[in-house]
Amino acid sequence: MYLPSIDVVLPALAWSAVTIALYFAGKMVHRRFPRWWSSPLLLAPLLLVVVALAFRVTYGEYIRGTHWLVALLAPATVSFAVPIFEQWPLIRRYWLLLVVGMLVGSATSMLSSWGLATLFGLDDSVRLSLLPRSLSTPFAMIVSGDIGGTPALTAVFVVITGVFGAIIGEMVLTILPLRSSLARGALLGMGAHGAGTAKAYQIDREVGAIAGLVMVLVGVLNVLAASLLPNILK
Numbered sequence: 001m002y003l004p005s006i007d008v009v010l011p012a013l014a015w016s017a018v019t020i021a022l023y024f025a026g027k028m029v030h031r032r033f034p035r036w037w038s039s040p041l042l043l044a045p046l047l048l049v050v051v052a053l054a055f056r057v058t059y060g061e062y063i064r065g066t067h068w069l070v071a072l073l074a075p076a077t078v079s080f081a082v083p084i085f086e087q088w089p090l091i092r093r094y095w096l097l098l099v100v101g102m103l104v105g106s107a108t109s110m111l112s113s114w115g116l117a118t119l120f121g122l123d124d125s126v127r128l129s130l131l132p133r134s135l136s137t138p139f140a141m142i143v144s145g146d147i148g149g150t151p152a153l154t155a156v157f158v159v160i161t162g163v164f165g166a167i168i169g170e171m172v173l174t175i176l177p178l179r180s181s182l183a184r185g186a187l188l189g190m191g192a193h194g195a196g197t198a199k200a201y202q203i204d205r206e207v208g209a210i211a212g213l214v215m216v217l218v219g220v221l222n223v224l225a226a227s228l229l230p231n232i233l234k
Contacts, residue, residue, distance in 0.1 A: 139219030165192025185210025
């Protein structure tokens, strides 16, 4: 059995430490300056890119030391069953509205991604990686792999969509006459997944709970439908 040498293992593990440290640094900055640009989801990846470029580290070298962090997405996906259980009375009461909203929201997200990617002449791999951008990362990476996209690239699109979706979503809520917690939470959960849910909890706990529920249900729906997408888009 092959065992990597210590001079390979230590640099690899170092990148795990750097990634975690930069994320917590991003959280500290965000607490001090609660602005869109200080979100850890945006700040930590940008800092990582700067550090990686400074040390001339390739993606392969980086992922070799941090793949275990990606593996943690699997149990995170299972834990998403919790909000579904907690909000079951809400699902039973508004199931038709939730289903219609998820179908329309998912279709709008994917069609706009595919259309814009085609308009700008992006290749099929990038277009397929863009399709699940409005899902939370665990679901998005599963869907991306199933339809022929690149999960790592999809994760980048998910972060960008989440950060800017939360910003734009907050602006939309000040313009549109949405008063119910269901409408406000669904808008943020559908349009900006995890980042939108965090923003929703800042507005109101009930709005946040609904945003989290919609985020999970949309993820489950798209994972189940992922096998059909390549045939539909041919």
